[in-house]
Amino acid sequence: MRTLVFLLVGFLLLAASMTLGRLFASNYPGAPLAATIIFVTLWLAISGGNLWVGVAKAGYSLNEEFPILLLIFGVPAAVAIFLKWRFF
Numbered sequence: 001m002r003t004l005v006f007l008l009v010g011f012l013l014l015a016a017s018m019t020l021g022r023l024f025a026s027n028y029p030g031a032p033l034a035a036t037i038i039f040v041t042l043w044l045a046i047s048g049g050n051l052w053v054g055v056a057k058a059g060y061s062l063n064e065e066f067p068i069l070l071l072i073f074g075v076p077a078a079v080a081i082f083l084k085w086r087f088f
Contacts, residue, residue, distance in 0.1 A: 003068060003071065003072060006047075006050060006072045007071075007072060007075060007076065010043055010046075010072065010075070010076035011076055011079070013039065013042070013043065013076075014039055014043075014076050014079060014080050014083075017035045017036070017038065017039035017080070018032070018035060018036075018039075018080070018083060018088075020035055021033075021034065021035025021036065021088065022088075025088075032084060032088035033084065033088075036080050036081065036083075036084040036088075039076075039077075039080050040077050040080060040081070043073060043076055043077060043080075044073055044077070047069055047072045047073035048069070050068075050069070050072060051065050051066070051068075051069045054068065
């Protein structure tokens, strides 16, 4: 359940980031690229924090948490890169 919540939050953050990139694109043509880079960097930090909580606080091993990190970070980041490549 926690993984699904993190994925939902990731997609909501992605939507906010892409919306801001689109809004600022008329004055700053590099805004969609900047929004994508900022989102991916921020989402990597949030996903890494989730990994740390899982290992340090919840007692999971790094081998158990790493695939979850790849899922939580990889899916929204891949969608962000695809959206930037295809639509912006």
